[in-house]
Amino acid sequence: MTSTSVPVAAKAPTSTGTATKATRVLGAAALVGIAWLVAFGLGFSPADANQRESVRILYVHVPAAWLAYLAFVVTALASAIYLLSKRHSLGWDRLAGASAEVGVLFMAVTLVVGALWGRLTWGVFWEWDARLTTTAFLLVTYIGYLTVRRLGGTHQQRARRSAVLALLAVLEIPLVHWSVRLWRSLHQEATVLRPDGEVKMDGLMLFTLFVGIVAFTLMYVWLVIHRQRTLAAEDALEDVGLDIAIVARRAEGRGAR
Amino acid sequence: MVAMEDAGFIIGSYVVTFASIGAYAWYVLRRARKVTSRLPDEAKPWT
Amino acid sequence: MTFLRTAWLVAGKDLRIEWRSRIGLNQVLPFAAIVMVLFAFALDRFPAPPGTDDTLLESVAPGLVWLATLFSLLLLVQRTFAIESEDGALDALRASGVDAAALFWGKTAALAAQLAVLEALLLVTAILLYGTEVRPSGVVLLVTTWLAATVGLAAVGTLYGGLAAGARGRETLLPLLMLPVVAPVLIGATRAVEAALGIGGTAIADGWPWVGVVTVFAVAFGAGGTLAFGPLIDE
Numbered sequence: 001m002t003s004t005s006v007p008v009a010a011k012a013p014t015s016t017g018t019a020t021k022a023t024r025v026l027g028a029a030a031l032v033g034i035a036w037l038v039a040f041g042l043g044f045s046p047a048d049a050n051q052r053e054s055v056r057i058l059y060v061h062v063p064a065a066w067l068a069y070l071a072f073v074v075t076a077l078a079s080a081i082y083l084l085s086k087r088h089s090l091g092w093d094r095l096a097g098a099s100a101e102v103g104v105l106f107m108a109v110t111l112v113v114g115a116l117w118g119r120l121t122w123g124v125f126w127e128w129d130a131r132l133t134t135t136a137f138l139l140v141t142y143i144g145y146l147t148v149r150r151l152g153g154t155h156q157q158r159a160r161r162s163a164v165l166a167l168l169a170v171l172e173i174p175l176v177h178w179s180v181r182l183w184r185s186l187h188q189e190a191t192v193l194r195p196d197g198e199v200k201m202d203g204l205m206l207f208t209l210f211v212g213i214v215a216f217t218l219m220y221v222w223l224v225i226h227r228q229r230t231l232a233a234e235d236a237l238e239d240v241g242l243d244i245a246i247v248a249r250r251a252e253g254r255g256a257r
Numbered sequence: 258m259v260a261m262e263d264a265g266f267i268i269g270s271y272v273v274t275f276a277s278i279g280a281y282a283w284y285v286l287r288r289a290r291k292v293t294s295r296l297p298d299e300a301k302p303w304t
Numbered sequence: 305m306t307f308l309r310t311a312w313l314v315a316g317k318d319l320r321i322e323w324r325s326r327i328g329l330n331q332v333l334p335f336a337a338i339v340m341v342l343f344a345f346a347l348d349r350f351p352a353p354p355g356t357d358d359t360l361l362e363s364v365a366p367g368l369v370w371l372a373t374l375f376s377l378l379l380l381v382q383r384t385f386a387i388e389s390e391d392g393a394l395d396a397l398r399a400s401g402v403d404a405a406a407l408f409w410g411k412t413a414a415l416a417a418q419l420a421v422l423e424a425l426l427l428v429t430a431i432l433l434y435g436t437e438v439r440p441s442g443v444v445l446l447v448t449t450w451l452a453a454t455v456g457l458a459a460v461g462t463l464y465g466g467l468a469a470g471a472r473g474r475e476t477l478l479p480l481l482m483l484p485v486v487a488p489v490l491i492g493a494t495r496a497v498e499a500a501l502g503i504g505g506t507a508i509a510d511g512w513p514w515v516g517v518v519t520v521f522a523v524a525f526g527a528g529g530t531l532a533f534g535p536l537i538d539e
């Protein structure tokens with residue numbers, strides 16, 4: 001919070017945007033990673049014995065899913081740090097929020113691409129099996145988290161509410177994996193033809209998957225850094241607006257005497 | 258040769274992925290520019 | 305004051321308020337009954353699934369009962385926190401130094417009691433409207449499911465109700481937040497009840513793993529609520 005008695009907006013900023021040298025390097029690396037992923041995913045990597053060419057979708061679907069999970073875990077960790085630390089620094093809350101946003105994006109991409117893959121291999125876009133159903137719930141839960149962040153009130157109120165929610169919501173991730181095992185034991189489903197089971201990966205395929213994970217990680221970090229800085233700027237802007245309003249009200253009070 | 262329909266889905270997956278991430282990245286940068294243009298430099302610890 | 309005594313007093317207060325206002329009785333129960341009737345209107349035309357004797361309505365009755373329960377839960381949760389925000393009662397309770405965990409369990413217990421009655425009545429409604437039949441061998445499974453699901457739903461409801469209390473747009477926020485979260489209870493309890501009633505030839509033994517899922521859920525949210533309720537309402 002600023003403590004000046006002059007409206008802060010008097011000084012004009014010299015730079016706009018949230019980019020720094022580090023993020024530019026990161027962004028360039030991400031673009032290179034994407035190019036490699038496209039080249040290997042669509043070109044150099046071989047077709048699978050069972051799934052033939054459709055296995056190429058795996059190289060975007062799996063990294064997106066894993067980075068989404070990572071994003072939600074980061075949200076939970078940042079939320080925990082915010083709640084448990086003495087200073088309750090809002091930077092952790094903003095990290096949680098930014099990471100959750102990117103997580104929702106990646107999770108939505110995962111589901112859409114998975115649907116395309118399903119259409120190709122099973123013939124259906126969607127099925128209410130354990131994995132898809134619980135993944136869809138995960139997505140809806142974090143959309144709810146993002147909604148809660150926009151409820152209004154002070155920054156600290158927002159931070160506390162969403163921190164609790166993030167810690168509860170992250171428990172759904174093990175549920176996704178555990179439910180698949182429970183479902184299988186009850187329904188004895190075959191795993192051979194399912195898109196994300198039983199794909200034998202040779203060296204080149206593994207490498208392509210690795211490229212995918214690296215590319216997505218770079219994208220994730222770049223997005224979160226920018227988003228978090230913007231959130232910090234938005235919070236600062238709100239605080240400045242508040243300061244200006246307080247100064248204006250005081251000025252009114254003095255003028256009335 | 259890969260069936261045309263299959264290729265559509267496969268390439269479509271890549272397009273969906275990078276188009277949506279790209280759209281979000283564009284939104285993030287635009288919003289960043291808009292918000293930070295009204296703030297003095299002291300409020301931005303990364304500059 | 306001990307933890308149990310506090311929780312007991314809070315639960316008693318909530319139940320006494322409900323008894324005097326009779327809102328659960330006069331509004332939520334009829335709502336649940338209407339929902340059950342509407343389900344029948346929507347689904348009664350369809351023939352039975354192949355391979356069973358049950359009509360479609362009989363086959364899906366457990367799911368419908370739990371759906372009606374979830375919708376009613378939303379109303380009950382709104383109510384249990386509406387009585388607190390009138391006159392700022394919740395803040396007064398906190399300011400008086402009442403232990404947040406005891407407050408949580410008191411409200412959860414009161415909510416669970418109302419839910420349990422609601423669910424029992426919904427089962428009776430299903431028997432009357434959908435032709436559901438309860439077999440004696442499945443009663444233990446049925447009662448266990450009933451208890452586990454009720455505690456889990458009440459814990460989630462109290463926790464999320466506390467989160468949404470005092471927030472703008474909370475009437476629409478609560479369903480958005482809660483329904484995905486209680487989905488495991490819906491699935492688990494439905495499968496367990498199907499096993500208990502023998503729908504589609506399901507054996508009773510198949511129901512117990514699902515009760516396990518529901519119980520884990522109840523424990524997780526009971527623990528979560530105990531820890532999180534304090535910080536949440538301390539705004």
